[in-house]
Amino acid sequence: MRHFPADFTWGAATSAYQIEGAARTGGRGPSIWDTFAREPGRVLHGDTGDIACDHYHRFPEDVGLLGQLGVTAYRFSISWPRVQPDGRGPVNTEGLDFYSSLVDALLEYGITPLVTLYHWDLPVPLSYDGGWLSRNTAGRFADYATACHERLGDRVTWWTTLNEPWCSSFLAYAAGRHAPGRTNDREAFVAAHHQLLAHGRATGALRDAAPEAAVGITLNFADVVPASDDEADADAARRVDAIMNRMFLEPIVTGEYPDEVLDLMDASGASDAFADGDLHIVGEPIDFLGVNYYTRHRVLGGSDRQPGSPWAGCDDVAEEAPAHPVTGMGWEICPDGLGVLLARLHRDAPGLPLYITENGAAFPDYANPEGEIRDPARVGFLDAHLREVHAAINDGIDVRGYFVWSLLDNFEWAEGYSQRFGLVYVDYPSQQRRPKDSFWWYADVIASGGLLDRSV
Ligand code: IFM
Numbered sequence: 001m002r003h004f005p006a007d008f009t010w011g012a013a014t015s016a017y018q019i020e021g022a023a024r025t026g027g028r029g030p031s032i033w034d035t036f037a038r039e040p041g042r043v044l045h046g047d048t049g050d051i052a053c054d055h056y057h058r059f060p061e062d063v064g065l066l067g068q069l070g071v072t073a074y075r076f077s078i079s080w081p082r083v084q085p086d087g088r089g090p091v092n093t094e095g096l097d098f099y100s101s102l103v104d105a106l107l108e109y110g111i112t113p114l115v116t117l118y119h120w121d122l123p124v125p126l127s128y129d130g131g132w133l134s135r136n137t138a139g140r141f142a143d144y145a146t147a148c149h150e151r152l153g154d155r156v157t158w159w160t161t162l163n164e165p166w167c168s169s170f171l172a173y174a175a176g177r178h179a180p181g182r183t184n185d186r187e188a189f190v191a192a193h194h195q196l197l198a199h200g201r202a203t204g205a206l207r208d209a210a211p212e213a214a215v216g217i218t219l220n221f222a223d224v225v226p227a228s229d230d231e232a233d234a235d236a237a238r239r240v241d242a243i244m245n246r247m248f249l250e251p252i253v254t255g256e257y258p259d260e261v262l263d264l265m266d267a268s269g270a271s272d273a274f275a276d277g278d279l280h281i282v283g284e285p286i287d288f289l290g291v292n293y294y295t296r297h298r299v300l301g302g303s304d305r306q307p308g309s310p311w312a313g314c315d316d317v318a319e320e321a322p323a324h325p326v327t328g329m330g331w332e333i334c335p336d337g338l339g340v341l342l343a344r345l346h347r348d349a350p351g352l353p354l355y356i357t358e359n360g361a362a363f364p365d366y367a368n369p370e371g372e373i374r375d376p377a378r379v380g381f382l383d384a385h386l387r388e389v390h391a392a393i394n395d396g397i398d399v400r401g402y403f404v405w406s407l408l409d410n411f412e413w414a415e416g417y418s419q420r421f422g423l424v425y426v427d428y429p430s431q432q433r434r435p436k437d438s439f440w441w442y443a444d445v446i447a448s449g450g451l452l453d454r455s456v
Contacts, residue, residue, distance in 0.1 A: 001448070001450050001451070001452060001453065002387070002390045002450045002451045002452075002453065003449055003450040004389075004390060004393065004449055004450050005393065006449065007400075008400065008401060008402075008449075009072055009073045009112075009355065009400055009401025009402070009403075010070070010071050010072050010073070010401070010402065010445075010446040011071050011072065011073040011074060011075055011114070011401060011402065011403035011404070012066065012069065012071050012074060012075070012403055012404045012405075012406065012407040012423065013074075013075035013076070013357060013358050013403040013404065013405050013406055013407070014055070014074075014075070014076050014077075014406050014407050014408060014410065015076070015077040015116065015119035015120075015163065015410075016076070016077045016078060016079035016082070016119060016121060017031060017033050017049045017052070017079065017119065017120065017121040017411065018049065018052060018053075018119075018406075018410040018411045018412070018413075019052050019053040019055040019062075019408055019410045019411070020049070020052060020053075020054075020055045020056045020079060020082075021049065021050060021051040021052040021053065021054040021055065021056055021057075022054070022056035022057065023048075023049060023050045023051075024050075025056060026056070026082065026092070026094040026095060026097075026098060027082075027085060027092040027094045027095055028079065028081055028082040028085065028092070028095060029081040029082075029084075029085025029086065029087075029092075029123055029124065029125070030081060030123070030124040031079065031080070031081045031121035031122060031123060031124060031179075032120075032121070032122045032123075032124060032127055032131065032179040032180050033049060033120065033121050033179045033413075034048065034049070034050075034124070035124060035179070036178075036179035036180060036181055037049065037179075039181065042181060042414065043413070043414055043415075043416045044414065044415050044416040044418050045416050045417075045418070046416075047411065047416030047417050047418075048411075049411045051428075052410060052411050053408050053409075053410055053426050053428075053431065054431050055408070056098060058431065059098075059101070059102050059105065060105055061433065062407065062408065062433070063102070063105040063106055063108075063109060063111070065407065065424055065433060065435070065439075066106070066109065066111055066407065067109040067111070068435075068443065069407075069423070069439060069442060069443050069446065070443050070446040070447055071111060071446065072110075072111065072112060072446075073111060073112040073113070073114050073158075073401065073403070074106055074111050074112075074113060074114065074407075075114040075115075075116060075160075075357055075403050076102070076113070076114075076115065076116065077115070077116035077117070077118070077119035077121075077163065078099055078115060078116070078117055078148055079095070079121050080117075080118065080121060080122065080123050080141075080144055081121060081122075081123040081124070082095035082098065083095045083096055083099075083144065083147060083148060084123060084144050084147065085123060085125075086123060086125045087122070087123030087124075087125050087126035087137075087140055087144070088125075088126070088140050088143065091147045091151075096147075096148070096151040096152070099115075099148075099151075099152060100151060100152060103152055103155050103156060104155070107155060112158065113155070113156050113158065114158045114159075114160065114357075114403075115148070115152070115156050115158065115159050115160070116159075116160045116161075116162075116163050116218065117141070117144070117145050117148060117159065117160070117161050117162070117202060118141065118161065118162045118163065118168075118198075119163040120163065120167070120168045120172075120178065120179070122137075122179075126140060127180060131180060131191075132168070132169065132172075132173070132190075132191035132194050132195055133173075133187055133190055133191060133194070134194070135194055135197065135273075135275075137194055137198060138194050138195075138197040138198035138200075138201050139201060141161075141198035141201065141202050142198070142201035142202045142204070142205040143205075144202075145159075145161070145202035145205050145206055146205045146206075146209060149205075149206055149209050149210055149213075150209070153209065153210050153213070156213075157210065157212065157213045157214060158213070158214050159206055159213060159214070159215050159216070160215075160216050160217055160218045160290050160357065161198070161199040161202045161203060161215070161216075161217050162195055162198065162199050162217055162218065163218045163290075163292075163357075164218060164219065164220040164292060165192060165195040165196065165199070165217075165219070165248055166192070166219070166220055166243075166244060166247070166248060167220065168191070168195060169188050169189075169191040169192035169195055170188050170192065170243065170310040170311070170312060171310050172188075172191065173187040173188040173190075173191045174187075174188035174309075174310050174311070174312040175308050175309060175310035176308065177308055177310070177413075177414050178413060178414065185268040185270075185312035185313050186268045186269045186270045188268075188310075188312040189264070189265045189268050189270035189273070189312060189313075190270050190273040192247060192248070193265075193270070193273050193274065193278070194273070196248065196251055196252070196282045197278055197281060197282060199217050199252070199282065200252075200281035200282040200283065200284045201281060203215050203217075203284040203286060204281070204284050207284070214287040214288060215286055215287055216286045216287055216288040216289055216290055216355075217248075217252065217286060217289065217290060218290030218291075218292055218357045218358070219248045219249060219289065219290065219291065219292065220292040220293070220294075220358075221244070221245050221249075221291060221292070221293055221341050221345075222244050222245065222293070222294070222295060222296055222297050222337070223295075223296035223297070223334060223337030223338075223340055223341060224237050224240050224241040224244055224245065224296065224297050224299060225237060225296060225297070225298050225299070226298070226299060226300075226301075227298040227299060227300045227320040228300075230301070230302075231301075232300075232301030232302040232316075233299065233300055233301045233302075234301075235301050236299045236300060236301030236302075236314065236316070236317040237299050237301075238260060239260055239264065239311075239313070239314050239317065240297065240299050240311055240314060240317060242258055242260035242261050242264070243261060243264060243311060243312065243313070243314075244297070246258045246260070246261065247261045249289075249345075249348065249349060250348075251279055251282045251283060252282060252283060252286060253283075253348065253349045253352070254283070255279050255280060255282065255283030256279060257279070264312065264313035264314070265313075267313055268312060268313050286352070287353070288352060288353040288354070288355055288400070289345065289349055289352045289353070289354050289355070290355050290357035290358075291341070291342075291345065291354055291355065291356050291357060292356075292357055292358035292359070292405070293337070293338045293341055293356065293358070293359050293385075294327075294329075294331055294358075294359065294360075294361075295322070295327075295331035295332050295333070295334055295337070296332055296334040296337040297319055298319065298320040298322070298323070298332075299317055299318070299319055299320065300317065300318045300319070300320055301316060301317060302316055303316060303317065303318035304316075304318060305317060305318060306318050306319065327361040327362055327363060327377075327381070328361070328362035328363050328364055328419050328420070329361075329362050329412075329415070329419055331361075333361070333381060333384075335381075335384035335385045335387070335388050336388065338356075338359070338385050338388040338389070339388040339391060339392060342354065342388070342389070342392040342397050342399060343392065343395070343397065345397075346392075346396075346397040346398070352398075353398050353399075353400050354397070354398060354399045354400065355399070355400055355401040355402070355403070356385075356389060356399065356401065356402040356403060357403050358403060358405035358406075359382070359385050359402065359403075359404065359405060360378070360381070360382065360404050360405035360406060360421050361377070361378055361381040361382075361421065362412065362419035362420055362421045363375060363377045363378055363420065364420070365378075365409075365420045365425055365436060367425060367427070367434060371434065372437070373425045373434060373435075373436035373437065374436075374437050375436045375437050375438045376437070378423075378436070378438040379437060379438045379441045382404060382438065382441070382442065383441075383451060386402065386445070386451055387451060389402055390450070390451065404423060404442060405421055406421045406422050406423070407422060407423060407424060408422045408423075408424050408426050408433070409421065409422035409424065409425055409426040410422065410426070422436070423435065423436055423438050423439040423442060424436065424439055
C-alpha cells in the first residue's frame with residue numbers, strides 16, 4: 001500500500017459557469033461566457049451554461065455526493081456576476097446567499113471549502129470598459145474579493161484568487177478560443193498582466209481583511225518539450241515554456257518577469273501596459289500554490305504558427321501531434337510530466353506548499369444497459385498521476401493535497417457538453433447524477449488513505 005500523509009487533503013473541484021446553470025436566476029447578471037457562447041460557432045453545438053448541471057438548485061444533492069465520496073475539501077468558484085451583476089458597486093445579496101448555503105452544507109459534512117474567486121466568468125458590464133484590457137478591472141476584482149470575504153469569511157478561510165490566468169489571457173485573447181474570443185497577441189500579454197495585477201490586489205485585500213486566511217492562486221502548468229533534438233525545437237520549447245509556465249509563476253514568486261517573457265511582451269507592443277510598482281503588487285506573498293496539470297506539449301520551431309494557437313509572439317512555433325494514448329480532449333496522457341513539474345516547482349517556488357487543484361481526464365463515458373458507467377481509463381489516469389504525487393511526497397516535495405477535476409460532468413467551455421470529466425455522470429436532460437466506477441475507486445483511495453500497490 002502506498003500511504004499518503006494522514007493530513008493529506010483529498011478533494012474534488014468544479015467551477016461556477018460549468019455547473020451552476022440558473023443564468024438568469026436570483027439576480028445574476030450576464031458573464032462574458034453567456035454572450036460568447038451565443039456567438040455562432042464559438043461553442044460546439046451552440047451549447048451554453050444556461051442550465052449546465054443545475055447545481056444552483058441541486059447543490060444539496062451534489063454536496064451529498066461529496067459526502068459519499070469522502071473528500072475532505074471541495075474547490076468551487078464564485079460567479080462574479082452572481083455577486084456583483086455590474087462588476088462593481090452594490091452586491092446582490094441573493095447571489096451571496098447561495099454561496100453561503102453551499103458553504104454551510106459543506107461544513108455540515110465536515111468538508112473544507114476552497115473558494116476560487118475567478119474562473120473566467122467576467123461580468124459583461126466590465127467588458128464595456130475593456131474587460132481585462134483595462135487596469136481598472138484589477139481594482140474591481142479586489143473590491144469583489146473583499147465583498148465575498150465580508151459575507152463568507154467567517155466560514156471560508158481558504159481562497160484562490162484566479163483559476164488558470166494563462167487560459168483567460170492566452171486562450172481568450174490570442175487564440176480566440178475562450179471568451180471574449182480575441183486574436184491579438186498584444187492583448188493577450190496585456191490581459192495576462194492585468195490578471196496578475198488583479199491577483200496581487202485581491203491577495204492584499206484579503207490579507208488586510210483576514211490575516212489568518214490562506215490565500216493562493218491556481219496556475220495551469222504543462223510539460224513543454226522540444227519535438228526533437230533540433231536547436232530550433234529547443235528554442236521554441238524555451239519560449240513556449242516561458243509563456244505557459246514561467247510568465248505567471250515567476251512574477252508571483254520573485255516579483256519579476258523572466259527575460260524571455262519581457263522580450264515577447266516587448267515584441268508584441270504590450271510593455272506600455274506596465275506601471276511602476278506593478279510587479280511589487282503582483283509579488284504579494286501567497287500561502288500556497290494551486291497546480292493544475294493535464295498534459296504535455298511537444299513543440300516544433302521553424303514552423304508556421306497554427307490557426308487558433310495561443311502561443312502569442314511565437315509565430316514560428318507549431319505543436320507536434322500528441323503521442324498516444326490521448327484523452328477525449330486529444331491530450332497526451334503523460335503522468336511522469338506531473339512528477340517532473342512537481343520537482344521543478346519545488347526548486348523554483350521554494351517553501352511554497354503545493355496543492356494539485358486540478359487533475360483529471362475526459363473520456364466518452366456512457367451508461368450501459370445496467371445503468372453502470374464503466375470508466376477504467378479514468379481510473380488508470382488518476383491512479384498513475386496519484387502515484388507521481390506519492391513519489392514526489394516521498395522525495396520530500398511539499399504536496400499537501402489533490403483535487404480531481406471534476407466532481408460532475410459539466411460544460412467544457414468551447415467543447416460544450418461533449419467532454420465528460422466527471423467522477424459523476426450527469427444525464428443532462430433528466431439531470432440525474434450517477435457515480436461512475438472512478439467515483440467508487442476514488443472513494444476507496446480516500447477511505448484507505450492511499451493506493452494499493454497494484455490498484456489498476
Ligand atoms: O474544465 C477545465 C477547467 O475549467 C479548467 N481547467 C481545465 C479543465 C479541463 O479542460
